[in-house]
Amino acid sequence: MAKAKPFDxxxxxxxxxxxxxxYGAWLHSIDVEELERRHKAADLLFRRLGITFxxxxxxxxxxxxxxxxxxxxxxxxxxWSIVSRGVIQRVTALNAFLDDVYNDQDILRAGIVPASLILxxxxxxxxxxxxxxxEGAYAHVAGVDVVRVDPETFYVLEDNxxxxxxxxYMLENRQIMMRLFPDLFAQHCVAPVDHYPELxxxxxxxxxPRGVDDPCVVLLTPGQxxxxxxxxxxLAEQMGIDLxxxxxxxxxxxxxxxxxxxxxxxxDVIYRRIDDDFIDPLAFNPTSMLGVPGLLAAYRLGRVxxxxxxxxxxxxxxxxxxxxxxxxxxxxxxxxxxxxxxxxCLSKPDDLAYVLExxxxxxxxxxxxxxxxxxxxxxxxxxxxxxxxxxxxxxNPALFIAQPTLALSTCPTYVEGGIAPRHVDLRPFxxxxxxxxxxxxxxxxxxxxxxxLVVNSSQGxxxxxxxxxxxxxxxxxxxxxxx
Amino acid sequence: xxxxxxxxxxxxxxxxERAEHIARLMEVSMRSAxxxxxxxxxxxxxxxxxxxxxxxxVDDFFSRYEKVTEGRVLSYMxxxxxxxxxxxxALGAARENARAVRHLLTSELWEILNRxxxxxxxxxxxxxxxxxxxxxxxxxxxxxxxxRGALFGSxxxxxxxxxxxxxxxxxxxxxxxxxxxxxxxxxxxxxTVRAPDFYRAGVLLETLSAYKAYRETFSAQLEPRRIAExxxxxxxxxxxxxxxxxxxxxxxxxxxxxxxxxxxLGALSRRLEGVQMVDLVRVGLHRFLDEIIAEVGRLSDRMxxxxxxxx
Numbered sequence: 001m002a003k004a005k006p007f008d009x010x011x012x013x014x015x016x017x018x019x020x021x022x023y024g025a026w027l028h029s030i031d032v033e034e035l036e037r038r039h040k041a042a043d044l045l046f047r048r049l050g051i052t053f054x055x056x057x058x059x060x061x062x063x064x065x066x067x068x069x070x071x072x073x074x075x076x077x078x079x080w081s082i083v084s085r086g087v088i089q090r091v092t093a094l095n096a097f098l099d100d101v102y103n104d105q106d107i108l109r110a111g112i113v114p115a116s117l118i119l120x121x122x123x124x125x126x127x128x129x130x131x132x133x134x135e136g137a138y139a140h141v142a143g144v145d146v147v148r149v150d151p152e153t154f155y156v157l158e159d160n161x162x163x164x165x166x167x168x169y170m171l172e173n174r175q176i177m178m179r180l181f182p183d184l185f186a187q188h189c190v191a192p193v194d195h196y197p198e199l200x201x202x203x204x205x206x207x208x209p210r211g212v213d214d215p216c217v218v219l220l221t222p223g224q225x226x227x228x229x230x231x232x233x234x235l236a237e238q239m240g241i242d243l244x245x246x247x248x249x250x251x252x253x254x255x256x257x258x259x260x261x262x263x264x265x266x267x268d269v270i271y272r273r274i275d276d277d278f279i280d281p282l283a284f285n286p287t288s289m290l291g292v293p294g295l296l297a298a299y300r301l302g303r304v305x306x307x308x309x310x311x312x313x314x315x316x317x318x319x320x321x322x323x324x325x326x327x328x329x330x331x332x333x334x335x336x337x338x339x340x341x342x343x344x345c346l347s348k349p350d351d352l353a354y355v356l357e358x359x360x361x362x363x364x365x366x367x368x369x370x371x372x373x374x375x376x377x378x379x380x381x382x383x384x385x386x387x388x389x390x391x392x393x394x395x396n397p398a399l400f401i402a403q404p405t406l407a408l409s410t411c412p413t414y415v416e417g418g419i420a421p422r423h424v425d426l427r428p429f430x431x432x433x434x435x436x437x438x439x440x441x442x443x444x445x446x447x448x449x450x451x452x453l454v455v456n457s458s459q460g461x462x463x464x465x466x467x468x469x470x471x472x473x474x475x476x477x478x479x480x481x482x483x
Numbered sequence: 484x485x486x487x488x489x490x491x492x493x494x495x496x497x498x499x500e501r502a503e504h505i506a507r508l509m510e511v512s513m514r515s516a517x518x519x520x521x522x523x524x525x526x527x528x529x530x531x532x533x534x535x536x537x538x539x540x541v542d543d544f545f546s547r548y549e550k551v552t553e554g555r556v557l558s559y560m561x562x563x564x565x566x567x568x569x570x571x572x573a574l575g576a577a578r579e580n581a582r583a584v585r586h587l588l589t590s591e592l593w594e595i596l597n598r599x600x601x602x603x604x605x606x607x608x609x610x611x612x613x614x615x616x617x618x619x620x621x622x623x624x625x626x627x628x629x630x631r632g633a634l635f636g637s638x639x640x641x642x643x644x645x646x647x648x649x650x651x652x653x654x655x656x657x658x659x660x661x662x663x664x665x666x667x668x669x670x671x672x673x674x675t676v677r678a679p680d681f682y683r684a685g686v687l688l689e690t691l692s693a694y695k696a697y698r699e700t701f702s703a704q705l706e707p708r709r710i711a712e713x714x715x716x717x718x719x720x721x722x723x724x725x726x727x728x729x730x731x732x733x734x735x736x737x738x739x740x741x742x743x744x745x746x747x748l749g750a751l752s753r754r755l756e757g758v759q760m761v762d763l764v765r766v767g768l769h770r771f772l773d774e775i776i777a778e779v780g781r782l783s784d785r786m787x788x789x790x791x792x793x794x
Contacts, residue, residue, distance in 0.1 A: 242484075259486045
């Protein structure tokens, strides 16, 4: 499966594909030195603006730049239509699923998803049972990772329903591209993404506690040593809201307040970028210094809204993932628009036996892992790595799932000395409040190493600007030149 | 505004001002050291020991070096990562504080601090000597001017701005008082001749950007008494104590017209106005300046307790 030549989004099928037609012509007209000059200019801009992320582990936290690729990833409006309808459908089902498992549990009773898988799940929070959250929204911000294998087929790899990051790169990449290539934007009708912060603020305000007309919204960050701190600060700035740490908040009389220069101020909506475990030391991890004691109690009383909702992690669990097509059918009554990657659950003996025999051709992931840590890409691994992993799996099979190695699509990418195809994925950001919406585009992540399928920034992946071309005269060019 | 964010802004402003002050202090030391040694020295600190005492780093310095030399003190005060009073440490702290509140700063302000830090962070002593130490110190001073320019030219006149302005004024008052105190004796010149040391006086004024101000104000020869008057009482000289205290008052009043700290500020201001220079010079300036330094410190603490550290 992995051996076939992967689908290239620009050159797939020989001629330059439709959405890339104008860009391709421009790319051929420009020499490598010019590209290199603009590549360097982009790098300098990122560094000067301080758009960095912190890397865990190495040296206790070093600021790095995410490699940025100056070649955009381009989708036609038709292609985007599939992706956007697909992710909205999926997130709608996710929210309905969460509302159900924390209340009526119809889906468990119907036997569609095994009750044990949910009720004993580490991400399941019994504290949320019987609580009706505003608008039935749990995954207020979801980052659905989509990959493509041919012109028509998109797969969802992961539903990130906890605290997905990367949206600031979507926004900053666009800013940088517009500064570097104004001429290209004049030629292409690229759907704007800059209104994302406004949509996010609308979403957060729409789920304020009942009776609060003008809610005070804050962004709760673990602090400036967190890997995504830049993004937290960026979003707070763009929305014009306070960026708070746990120590800035306190709960009094089941009400959350922040400490300001003029005394306590009531907080109504918390957009938190802290995991469940750390959010309230009284309810969860008691050693957490990042959270707010008493927050859960205030939340349960409906005195404050927490986004994303506590306990939402049970929906993006890699074992629950395998049931997503059925979950979508159960709540929406529709067929899933985006495919699920066939997945082996190693807790099942048959699946385990198959996977252990085919490790060299599969991708194996930890059920609760993220960020590309702790995964095995069979075709790219050495014999020793495979054997090491085999021992880890055998020690506790239920911790792992396996999937076929997908031939992710490639996009032309600027590399040392020219342009070459590199594998990409796409993370659109779906917002759920009173409505469920998605801005046209998302974060395209690109594996900068030749042949690599791992796009995570923590593993050396880079990003690209993602262009969704608006349908209209500019996209196809003039009727007479249409290819 | 979030109290913690306000504290970050306060320290951001103070540490930029501090970096500038250390640069000025190094400039005055370099230029004083070029002047002929004063007769007898009278047990005074050398030009290169003074900065170590002024910044409280003398023990740390001697735990690592045996002797005070120009090069060692310069590299220690300009680049040393482990010296919390070095220019590098001050610029790093300014940038870290700014990073914590970058969403509250204009992009110009953030970019200036970020770039200043990026340009300094990996600098080696070889780099500094290649550029030239005076040139590097001048660059630091100019970066601070640029920061101030962006602050005044782009930041909205709201709490954050006023807290930054207050922090800058507090830091500068402290710095001017300490510098004047440290250099006062050397201005008296040779004890046997009882003539002021014009050259040292001139260097001090120049490093505080106050030489022209002196000439315009007094159009007279440099006299320690008048230098003290200029740097303590003249509200029109931007690095004088009177100016700094007035600035603190302006910023605080704009932020909170009913601030309980305004009373203390008024008292400090009256104290500066009321003192007679002739008396001061006769009994010695040190005690007076020590009291002023302590009072400025108390004001800073009260400000932080009242507005910045609610915890």
